[in-house]
Amino acid sequence: MEPVYNFGAGPAKIPESVLKRAQVELLNYGNTGMSVMELSHRSKTFGEILARTKSNLRNLLDIPDNYEILFMQGGATTQFSAIFYNLVAAKQAAIGEDKDIAVDYFVTGSWSNKACQEAERLSQDMPHVRVNRVADAKKLTGKYGQVPAQDTWQLSDPEQTAYVYYCDNETVHGVEFANVPEVDPRVPLVADMSSNFLSRPVDVKKFGVIYGGAQKNLGPAGVTLVIVRKDLVVDLKKGPLRPLMLDYQTMLDNDSMYNTPPTFAIYMVGLTLEWLLEHGGLTGIQVVNARKSGKLYDAIDRLSLFKSPVQPDSRSKMNVVFNLTTPELEKEFLKGGEERNMVQLKGHRSVGGVRASIYNAMPEEHIDKLIEYMEEFQNQHAA
């Protein structure tokens, strides 16, 4: 069968060897005679899957002991609410419920904007809580196409700030932070890494919370990984009322099994982590990812019919967004892509254009194929 070039932004390509192993084991996991999907989450066998997955993630990211790994449901959008509730509670527990609190958001694309909007909405009945946009790229430059320069940042008073939030990689706009933003070390930094999680090493110590949905670099949709510094997890009775399933303390106390977790999705994450370890871990994949995105941006810059809407220092290594010089050419380019079995190349419905999502599992040869097609297209259509 002709290979499929899956440039989907998520759910996205999964390593073929991972899928093959899942297929072999699907009716009989580890000689139990049962599918992973049929195992009780309280069984020894599933307990081992969960423990191994956590341990591999801890090793890959070198996660310090004072951080806990939680497996939650509901995607990044659920975390938009959970982070607000839990970290406001932690700050209130630290300084008192009657004190003024700020929550700081970098807004660099549609995902951090949505996260900020959720905090703005949930803070409506909390007169002591103020939501502050540290820097909003659209307000500063008219569009989402760069990480705002440090001299434009308006951070709140560190003493009052419950957290500073940013989205490390904006999936829709293809904007990625080149470096971890420098904030006061007293303030917990929160990063949405949904679409660049495990694409390179990360210094976890710099963060209060790192989280990400699995459906880009980690496995199927349906599970969200949350890495949280334990001192930020406070009793459910502290701070604003929050639904039990959004409460980090409840998750932590029950090793992510207060109720039935998405067991098969966690198993798939486990297989993907093993694949990553076999492929050089994070330092190994970082080199490959830099090369993959580098050659694609190089083609965009080199070929006159293609252009990147993202400033060079903010270009995502995972979601390469680009345009053609006219809407007609764009349409034709996408059509030709489909004919070549290149699927999901269309940009997000909110922005249009072209987007090649090239996560860890995307083989370099598939990017070579895309570049080949871009060159062919250039030769056919350039004046």
Added chain:
Amino acid sequence: MEPVYNFGAGPAKIPESVLKRAQVELLNYGNTGMSVMELSHRSKTFGEILARTKSNLRNLLDIPDNYEILFMQGGATTQFSAIFYNLVAAKQAAIGEDKDIAVDYFVTGSWSNKACQEAERLSQDMPHVRVNRVADAKKLTGKYGQVPAQDTWQLSDPEQTAYVYYCDNETVHGVEFANVPEVDPRVPLVADMSSNFLSRPVDVKKFGVIYGGAQKNLGPAGVTLVIVRKDLVVDLKKGPLRPLMLDYQTMLDNDSMYNTPPTFAIYMVGLTLEWLLEHGGLTGIQVVNARKSGKLYDAIDRLSLFKSPVQPDSRSKMNVVFNLTTPELEKEFLKGGEERNMVQLKGHRSVGGVRASIYNAMPEEHIDKLIEYMEEFQNQHAA
């Protein structure tokens, strides 16, 4: 390989033909060259899976047009919060935010108790909202082992009641309602059917909301089905502030795809519904389920070493809970079960004893095997 008799309460047995089909299609769904897990949730192919799954569920349960089917995440425990927030909002929208509101709970086991506790907790900062236990079996009889008689029920004033909540089948205690409780038709009835969903026909018109986690009768853990009467879904700005992902209106407006849904779990639910349609639908499975549970309770009542802690008219057809006459015999019975490849027969850790969960996918022969073992055990150990 020796067959495994999986009596797990959930995640539970899945029909073998469903798993085999998933296995065959795992790397190439519908000739796309991709796994279902790799399909974009916005793709035409996944859209068809979602639409077919909804349509099959609508047919199976004969769901009227004024009800919507939602696919959510976070299990029943997330619905404990979502139901409270959404239906209090609906009631406030109907009668005004300053009016007194009651929410009524039947408490017949640990799950309805947890649901009620969550409502009690979330109502803490809502002075107008009162949580009422209509009937609490443990308070009335000292334990959870029956549905309280109708003359003990203390329902709130229908004009004030946002909803009446009950758990149709208590998975831990093996207590099932023989009939839908009769409440004032003006009051929306909410049923947690997590562990007996699709085990028999249900008259959906009688309900405001029916919901259930998939991991018993429907597929793998990680997706929750919510069937909601549309007039109960109100604007997010109405009523108490609730996280976006718990908001029924947001789910409804976006056909359960406000963010990435658990696509593979939904696909598995779809396959399971097709299996159910091929096996006689709900009227067909009802007959089989009555026969399966009937013969097992018959053995419990017939054999002197075994006893049921549940009153006959409240016995679950899905989770058959029983004890032996001494803890020593119970331990030995469970040990012998394991040697016979009968897994997850142990009662829930909170109650002990024995529990045989016999959902739709459990073949009748597996129950025959269990009864055979019970008879053998009786012959060996009875005085």
